[in-house]
Each structure stands twice: as structure tokens, then as C-alpha cells.
Amino acid sequence: MKIHPLATAYRMRNSAAILAFLVTLGVSPGALAQQKVSRHFPAGKTVRLELKNLSGTITVETWAREEIKITATMETPTARFNPRQTDVGLVIDVVSDNRGRNDVGDINFKVQVPARSSVDLETRRGQITVSNIQGDLVRAHISTEGNIELSGINAARVFASNTIGDIYFDGEFATGGTYEFKSGRGVITLRLPANCGFRLVATAPAEKISMGQFWHKGMKLLGDGRRIIGDVGDGRASVTVTNYQGNINFLRR
Amino acid sequence: MNCEKYQDLLSDFVDGSLPQSDYDRIETHLSVCGPCAEARNDLEAIVGFCREHRGEYDAVPNERALWLRISNTLESELSVPSPASIPPGAGWWFRLMNRSWELSFPQLAAAVTAIIIVVSVVTTVGLRRFTFSAADSGVQTSGAPLALNGSSVQDRFRQQQQVVAYWNQRVELNKARWNPQMRETFDRNMSVIDAAVNDSMSRLTQNPHDEVTEEILNAALNDKVELLKEFADL
Numbered sequence: 001m002k003i004h005p006l007a008t009a010y011r012m013r014n015s016a017a018i019l020a021f022l023v024t025l026g027v028s029p030g031a032l033a034q035q036k037v038s039r040h041f042p043a044g045k046t047v048r049l050e051l052k053n054l055s056g057t058i059t060v061e062t063w064a065r066e067e068i069k070i071t072a073t074m075e076t077p078t079a080r081f082n083p084r085q086t087d088v089g090l091v092i093d094v095v096s097d098n099r100g101r102n103d104v105g106d107i108n109f110k111v112q113v114p115a116r117s118s119v120d121l122e123t124r125r126g127q128i129t130v131s132n133i134q135g136d137l138v139r140a141h142i143s144t145e146g147n148i149e150l151s152g153i154n155a156a157r158v159f160a161s162n163t164i165g166d167i168y169f170d171g172e173f174a175t176g177g178t179y180e181f182k183s184g185r186g187v188i189t190l191r192l193p194a195n196c197g198f199r200l201v202a203t204a205p206a207e208k209i210s211m212g213q214f215w216h217k218g219m220k221l222l223g224d225g226r227r228i229i230g231d232v233g234d235g236r237a238s239v240t241v242t243n244y245q246g247n248i249n250f251l252r253r
Numbered sequence: 254m255n256c257e258k259y260q261d262l263l264s265d266f267v268d269g270s271l272p273q274s275d276y277d278r279i280e281t282h283l284s285v286c287g288p289c290a291e292a293r294n295d296l297e298a299i300v301g302f303c304r305e306h307r308g309e310y311d312a313v314p315n316e317r318a319l320w321l322r323i324s325n326t327l328e329s330e331l332s333v334p335s336p337a338s339i340p341p342g343a344g345w346w347f348r349l350m351n352r353s354w355e356l357s358f359p360q361l362a363a364a365v366t367a368i369i370i371v372v373s374v375v376t377t378v379g380l381r382r383f384t385f386s387a388a389d390s391g392v393q394t395s396g397a398p399l400a401l402n403g404s405s406v407q408d409r410f411r412q413q414q415q416v417v418a419y420w421n422q423r424v425e426l427n428k429a430r431w432n433p434q435m436r437e438t439f440d441r442n443m444s445v446i447d448a449a450v451n452d453s454m455s456r457l458t459q460n461p462h463d464e465v466t467e468e469i470l471n472a473a474l475n476d477k478v479e480l481l482k483e484f485a486d487l
Contacts, residue, residue: 054487055435095486095487099486103431103432124435124483124484124487125435125438143442143479143480143483143484144438144439144441144442144480145438145441145442163442163445163446163476163480164441164442164445182472184442184445184446184449184476185445203465203468203469222464222465223463223464223465223466226465226466226469227465242469242472244445244446244448244449244469244473245445245448245449
């Protein structure tokens with residue numbers, strides 16, 4: 001085989017130039033295989049979003065527009081998602097849409113909704129981040145592992161659960177509201193305003209519940225210190241926190 | 254001949270259509286029998302009235318049909334036995350079948366109310382039995398927690414293990430289709446829940462009446478079933 005030194009040098013220079021161009025753009029070669037899809041849906045001021053993902057992150061943010069914007073970044077081109085509009089909102093069920101396909105990889109969702117929305121989010125694996133929702137319901141469920149971060153939340157019902165991963169809640173408890181946080185192994189942190197009121201049932205391994213400045217003498221320790229029950233403030237919201245192996249921390253804003 | 258036989262012949266007697274011998278015999282009887290003479294007088298009065306007013310009323314369009322209707326009505330009334338016709342020694346079935354069931358409105362309303370109450374009670378009891386038997390069968394299809402009362406921890410654990418075995422079987426069927434990363438994730442997370450179950454079982458062995466541990470065990474077992482169910486879909 002005859003190698004022409006000039007041709008080889010030319011090819012190497014071209015490859016280097018293409019690579020440099022990609023790096024300049026901030027695009028990795030792997031990213032080129034990803035597929036990004038955006039869709040807009042009309043919505044009223046209050047809307048319900050139901051999203052059931054298989055694997056990947058879910059990020060929900062609010063905006064001032066009365067519409068829902070879904071941006072999905074799909075790891076493999078074979079992945080499908082088919083949003084359905086209902087009378088009350090939008091339903092995306094990736095599990096059903098891809099049933100029977102061997103491996104659809106991660107689908108990362110970024111969703112923008114009106115602030116007065118309710119969101120019901122599920123994924124088998126991956127992080128869920130929700131911010132500034134002021135609607136009736138916020139539900140974030142990860143079947144296996146992934147962190148849950150809920151910030152700026154003011155909803156009457158909040159449910160967050162995972163098996164491995166941290167849960168962080170920063171928001172307010174509404175009078176008469178219901179709040180449940182549950183993890184198998186991870187740190188559950190609740191950051192609350194000083195004037196909040198709730199009735200608490202917190203369960204975790206002994207000495208792993210830290211009430212911080214919310215602790216008072218009226219609280220009861222049960223089961224060798226593995227459960228704390230008691231009222232904070234007016235006690236009008238119901239808060240249940242369960243952690244099989246990890247810590248539970250209460251922080252005052 | 255008795256009075257009944259004489260009265261059967263009275264109509265013909267009044268019409269004058271009887272043979273002379275019969276006519277004489279009836280007349281002799283009427284002279285000595287007050288009731289029969291009275292019946293003769295009534296019949297003569299009716300026949301006389303009809304003869305006097307003949308032609309004053311229109312004839313019925315179909316006399317035969319009218320008579321048949323009247324005859325049928327009379328026969329049907331005669332065939333229904335009255336309560337008085339039930340013999341004193343008749344059995345309860347005979348009495349029941351020959352009883353007239355005419356109910357007043359309050360009686361009818363009370364009967365309907367009673368039927369509704371009985372049906373409601375039977376339905377409620379039936380549903381409860383069905384629910385309990387479904388729970389006992391071990392296949393729990395919802396994520397509802399196990400009842401804490403009424404059975405020992407071991408019993409509940411055994412029941413829940415049957416449910417776990419059922420869903421585990423379904424997961425194993427599909428597991429080959431998952432990518433290796435998903436399989437590792439599933440196993441790792443299942444081990445976290447299993448650790449919570451085992452820890453609770455161990456604590457309950459030492460302190461069987463620890464309610465907090467019982468609840469943790471209950472929650473962990475239900476979480477395990479939920480996880481299996483969610484992955485059985487994949």
C-alpha cells in the first residue's frame with residue numbers, strides 16, 4: 001500500500017478542523033445523535049400536567065404565558081412520545097407510547113406551564129425538578145433512583161417519593177393541605193417559613209430526624225426515637241415524612 | 254217434586270206454555286206453598302211490566318254477545334273461591350294459594366321498603382365477604398396497605414410474600430428486555446427496600462408489639478409490590 005504523505009496530512013488537518021469547529025460550537029459528537037422536539041399546547045390559567053417518563057430528567061418551570069411548552073431531548077431516535085390533550089390539561093405517557101420497544105434510552109423533559117398548574121410527574125429513573133408551582137397538586141414519584149427538588153411550591157397537596165436519592169422541598173404548607181415525603185435511602189430536607197403550621201408524623205432510623213428550630217417539648221418520640229409526632233404552629237396541615245435509611249432535616253427560612 | 258223443581262218451571266207456568274197436567278200440579282203446589290207462590294207473584298209482576306212496556310226500549314244490538322259477556326262474568330265470579338269457602342281444616346299452602354292479596358297503599362309501601370332494606374343488607378354483606386376473600390387470596394391489585402389488625406405479622410408477611418412472588422414472576426419475564434443499566438438500577442433499589450423489610454422483621458422478632466416497626470414493615474412491603482408492579486409493565 002502506498003501512502004501519500006501529503007494526502008494523509010491533508011486528511012488529518014481536515015479532521016482537526018472539524019473537531020475544532022464542533023468544540024467551538026460546544027456540541028459533542030454524541031449530542032449529534034440526540035433528537036430535540038418542542039411542542040406548544042394552549043392552556044387556561046389552571047391546567048393539569050400528567051407526565052409519566054421511563055428514564056431521564058423532568059424539569060418543570062412556570063411562565064407567564066397561558067400555554068404549555070414541552071421540550072423533549074431524546075437519547076435515541078426510536079423513542080416516541082405522544083402528548084394527549086384532555087379537558088383539564090395534558091397527558092404524556094412515555095411508558096405506554098414505547099411499550100414493546102427494547103430500549104428507548106433517556107428522554108429529558110423540560111416543561112413550562114402557567115403558575116396555577118397542577119403537576120403529576122413520574123419516572124422510573126432520573127431527577128425531577130419543579131419550581132414555583134402555585135396550583136393544587138404537585139406529585140413527583142421516582143420508582144428507583146433520582147433526586148427530587150421542589151422549590152417555591154405553594155400547593156395544597158404535595159407528594160414526593162423515591163427509593164434512592166435526596167428529596168428537597170422549599171415552599172409553604174397550606175391550611176388543611178396534605179404533604180407526604182418518602183425515601184428509601186437519601187436525605188429528605190424540608191425548608192419552611194418560620195410561621196408555618198402543621199401536624200407532623202416523621203419516621204426514620206433513630207437519631208436521624210433533625211427538627212431544628214421547629215422542635216419543642218410538646219413533640220413525642222416513639223419507637224425508640226424512630227418516630228416524632230407533634231404539632232408545629234396551628235397544626236392545620238398534615239405532614240408525613242418517612243425515610244427507611246436516610247436522614248430527615250427541617251430547616252427554617 | 255220439591256220447591257226448587259217447581260220454581261224452575263215457574264217461568265213456563267207464567268207464560269202458559271206447560272202441559273195441562275203440569276200446570277195443574279204446580280197450581281196445586283202454589284196453593285199450599287207460600288214461598289213458591291211469592292216467587293210466582295214476583296215473576297208475574299216482572300213479565301207483566303215487560304209486556305206493558307214492550308217496544309218502549311231499543312233492542313240491544315247484539316243480544317247474544319251481551320248475554321255471553323254477562324254469562325262469562327258470572328261464571329268467573331263463581332269460580333273464585335271466597336275466604337268463606339276455604340274449609341277449616343285446609344293446609345297452609347291451600348290457604349296461601351286461595352288467599353285474596355289485596356293490599357292498601359301503606360301496606361304496599363311497607364312491603365317495598367322491607368324488600369329494599371333486605372336487598373341492601375344482603376348486598377353489603379356479600380360485598381364485604383367478597384373483599385375479605387380477595388384480600389385472603391393474596392393477589393392484591395391495588396397499592397392499599399395491608400390491614401394492621403386481625404392477623405399476626407407473620408400471616409401478613411406470608412400473604413404479602415405471595416403477592417410479591419406473583420409480581421416478581423411477571424418482572425422476571427420482562428427483565429431480559431431491559432438494558433443492563435436498568436437491570437442494575439432495579440436490583441440496587443430492590444435491595445434497599447429488602448433491607449428495610451429485613452430490618453423490620455428482625456426488630457419485630459425482638460419486640461413483636463412495636464407499632465412503629467409494624468408500620469414501617471407494612472410500608473416497605475407495599476413499596477416493594479409497587480416497584481415490582483411498575484417494572485412489570487416494562
